[in-house]
Amino acid sequence: MRLSQARGSGRTSPKFTEGFGSAPAQASCVQFRLVVRDASTLQVLQLYTCLDQIQYIEWSSDSLFILCAMYKRGIVQVWSLEQPDWHCKIDEGSAGLVASCWSPDGRHILNTTEFHLRITVWSLCTKSVSYIKYPKACQQGIAFTKDGRYMAVAERRDCKDFISIFVCSDWQLLRHFDTETQDLFGIEWAPNGCVLAAWDTCLEYKILLYSLDGRLLSTYRAYEWSLGIKSIAWSPSSQFLAIGSYDEKVRILNHVTWKKITEFEHPATIANTKTIVYKEVEKSPSVETERLSLPPTRALASSLFSTHSKYDISQVPVSLQYIKPVADRANPKMGVGMLAFSPDNCFLATKNDNIPNAVWIWDIQKLKLFVVLEQLCAVQSFQWDPRQPRLAVCTGNSKVYLWSPAGCVAVQVPLEGDFQIVSLSWHASGDSMALLGKDNFCMCYLEREEIK
Secondary structure, eight states, X not given: OEEEEEEOSSOOOXXXXXXXXXXXXXXXXXXXXXXEEETTTOOEEEEEEOSSOOOEEEEOTTSSEEEEEETTTTEEEEEESSOTTOEEEEEOGGGOOSEEEEOTTSSEEEEEOGGGOEEEEEETTTXXXXXXXXXXXXXXXXXXXXXXXXXXXXXXXXXXXXEEEEETTTTEXXXXXXXXXXXXXXXXXXXXXXXXEEEEOTTSXXXXXXXXXXXXXXXXXXXXXXXXXXXXXXXXXXXXXXXXXXXXXXEEEETTXXXXXXXXXXXXXXXXXXXXXXXXXXXXXXXXXXXXOSSOOHHHHHHHHOOEEEEEEOOSSEEOOOOOOOTTSSXXXXXXXXXXXXXXXXXXXXXXXXXXXXXEEEEXXXXXXXEEEEOSSOOOEEXXXXXXXXXXXXXXXXXXXXXXXXXXXXXXXXXXXXXXXXXXXXXXXXXXXXXXXXXXXXXXXXXXXXXX
16 A cells, blocks of 8 residues: 655645546645646646635546636636646626536536526537526535436425426426425435435435436335434445435335335444454554664654554444434434445445444345444545445544455554544545545555455
8 A cells, every 4th residue: 555645735625537648637726726636646747726716626527627616706717638728717707606517528517606596507619508597505406317418406496396307418408397395405316317316304204206207206204203314325236225314224225116125223232243343443553672762763753652553353242332412403413424335236334423433334135234343533434445345434533444345454644744534535446545634635545456
């Protein structure tokens, strides 16, 4: 494993691509500057200066363009990697700007104006402009099919929720229908693009499944009169829909009848002897007396005061740290807030916010709990390797944790200073990932394992 660091003052937001010539590229922004680096060496390939502080960056699907959004000024700048002298500026003017994203073809930009009055579709090829009215201000109001052919938009008109489906090739309206929701919270397509999931606000447990032509296929409710859906995740095969709820359970729906086939609970005590519980433990490295010197070298001082983590297998039953939510505060820390299927459709990783230090890994083929990772700190983020069942976890310290069916390991990031990993992102190849801190990031390179 090899690690390289990039540091900067201000906001750092790395994203990855695989399309810059023959070498993958990586982009990050620091204040006014956009830096494009070679993802394997971190060598600077391009450096662009924007008109204001960059608040969001995104690669186009073919990795030939990068958009930089400056929400405070209502401006989006687009840069070309093939032609560094070419650039584009989109100014929303008095309408303002709150969100910006690429269309799947990488040649159109969708800007959402302030107060969600409209979505403006800008074409880089024809310089034409299209408008979509009444977009709803919700967590996930725009969803594209994986093949990039269709786009669904959540809308709010006359105090009622609607969904419009557009054809991305010409932005023509394909279907427009109302939804049986009180306050639509999000929409997401199945990976095969045949079914659209729409779920209601957390005050009502309701998820609706629509076909491409707008027909309501099924409605699912688990219970009433309590906080409902907190997160959802489609399996890569589109056969399963996992629903994380505030009652600390995950319910799995099947794609044939859209009925529940099982539910996964997250108890504070693991009693099943067939479940493997990996517990993170810290130990201080031993230093030989002969190596001590006064004053100590920088490397020796760092090793003296640092701690290393490893995993021990705990004997069941195991009691996990359980946090009772504060009932009189908004957005209580409770329920299943993170869900992710492995790329081979074999595993599901979850996090129950009531037990913040644990990651639960479920065997989807056997529909039972397989592994629990018990961390010393609260889990901040986890993400699957896009090429194999390997999960990366970070907990806000300077370590990254990797799990696969073969076992798990904790890796110390050997960087100077206080580097706290708050999120991580895999490269599309699965050979590297970015470990993101508040003001800097670190590239982690992994040796490729042969999958038999």
